Amino acid sequence: MKVVALDDVKGTEHDVDGGNWVSRRLILKQDDMGYSVHDTLIKAGTETHIWYQNHLEAVYCIEGEGEVVTIKDNKVWPIRKDMLYALDEHDEHLLRARTDMRMICVFNPPITGKEVHDENGVYPVLEEVESK
Template sequence: MIIADRAELQGTARDASGEGWTSLRLLVRSDGMGFSMTETQVLPGAVLRLQYKHHIEACYCIGGAGEVVELASGKVHPISAGVLYAPDAHDRHEVRVPSGGDALHLICVFSPALEGNEVHGPDGSYPMG
């Protein structure tokens, strides 16, 4: 049985952050589940250009509001509580959160699992684990 208490994970190697985002890694590769789960916040005013070349991801919004832009087509998808997005084909995308509002609060699942302390590289991806 795995029990992950966010209060105990904060401030550890599983509490990752970068410009415009924070991500608490609730499940990681060493937990042996085959996927990882994060509690992620995209901060107000952030524009994150991402492409997970080595992972697939699903993100479920539990608070805040923003948008995801498919960079190949320019299609814009509003994201708010209750909406899931999943760049299932390693899609290049941007996550945007307007300034002056609340952070976009997401629960994200990655496959394969993250090590736990990754940050985005210059191309917007995490390294292959």
Template sequence: MIIRTKASILGTDLDVDWGNGTSRRLLVAADERGYAITDAYVRPGTSTELRFDNHLESCYCVEGHGAVEVDGTTFAIEPGTLYAPDKGEVHVLSSADGMRLICVFNPPLVGTETHKPGVTGPSGY
């Protein structure tokens, strides 16, 4: 049994600042579950172009509002909304006022991966 709280990982290697937000890695590859779970926060006023070539990701909004844009179509994200881009699909995640997401990754994250907002092209891992 694994019991882990967000408070227990704050300030550790599993508390990742990815530039336009934070990602608290609650479950990672070393936990040997076959998937990872993160508690992610998107900072207000940010927009990040993303693409995950090595992972499938599903994100469920639990707080705040934002949007995800893919192929020129923008979808509103609010509490109770899930979005799950295809592997390798470029998408732009944004939030005017801040947004909190619970995310699942398969295969699991190691735990220390981070985005590089502002690089040429999408950021991902």
């Protein structure tokens, strides 16, 4: 059994500031669950280019509103509280936040906790795993 309080992650190495976003990594690769879970804040007025070539992601919005624009077809997907979107085809996209947004994100494969977006919006696959 593992129980994680958000307050226990805040201010640690698992509280990662990506500029337009802050990701609090709750479950990581080292937890051997087969996925990772993040509580992520997206800052109002920002646009973030993301392209998870190495990961699938599901994102559940629990606060705020914005939109996702898929690059391949320029389709705009409005996102607001109580909506989930899944990047089931490694979709390259722009995430635009009209207001501050709070998202619960699930990644497969799980991340180690040290990843940040590269210049193409990609998380690399890191094999390094910290001990439990």
